[in-house]
């Protein structure tokens with residue numbers, strides 16, 4: 751079993767869905783996990799839920815698209831725990847509207863969370879990871895970064911940018927023993943998918959070669975692997991976790 755004892759792990763978007771399951775998976779393997787959410791009440795709710803399961807985590811809710819707020823939060827965490835080993839950029843929002851119906855502010859909102867937030871958190875943790883001469887940054891991409899999708903173009907556009915950040919930061923940070931990878935989930939059973947039109951999702955699930963929708967734990971397990979020393983020679987990879995789905 752993978753063991754993350756004494757490792758400090760930050761998970762953005764850790765209050766529900768895939769992120770909450772990532773938090774659980776790292777807690778079960780003895781990591782000190784710090785979760786980020788979008789607001790106080792959802793962070794409190796997640797911390798309490800995890801505590802009832804015997805998992806002790808700490809929560810923050812910085813505005814991820816504001817670098818100063820992110821940097822201050824990361825500094826606070828570093829001062830409290832003395833290190834930052836693993837950053838998991840999981841927070842994200844999706845889009846499904848046709849381009850004529852998409853306002854530019856909706857496009858910017860997607861880019862702010864799905865792309866700018868990853869830039870901000872990565873920029874904030876890198877000085878500490880360089881000082882430690884070790885670190886892992888993992889980003890959540892999507893299978894739509896490879897295939898696109900028939901509407902909601904801002905979402906795949908943002909996830910293509912995630913892949914670009916991942917591959918470039920992997921090369922930039924490799925000399926400092928910092929690995930950077932991304933996971934591209936397929937269709938995963940979370941609020942994000944249940945909020946999309948049924949007509950859009952059902953036919954896609956039917957076509958998945960592994961014969962089922964993905965569960966958050968399927969994705970969390972891949973994060974565990976890429977964060978671990980088992981993946982010590984893997985950097986710059988975009989790992990598809992999608993049951994061989996296409997869309």
Ligand code: NAD
Nearest residue numbers: 763764765766767768788840841842892935937938940942
């Ligand atoms: P979800 O909607 O269940 O959870 C999203 C998470 O992001 C929540 O924890 C929420 O707190 C956080 N978040 C949302 N808006 C935020 C904001 N403004 N500031 C800070 N945090 C915010 O979604 P999910 O399905 O668990 O998705 C998690 C990640 O996986 C996302 O990056 C998503 O793009 C990606 N993904 C999901 C699927 C899927 O099928 N569910 C597929 C591919 C990729």
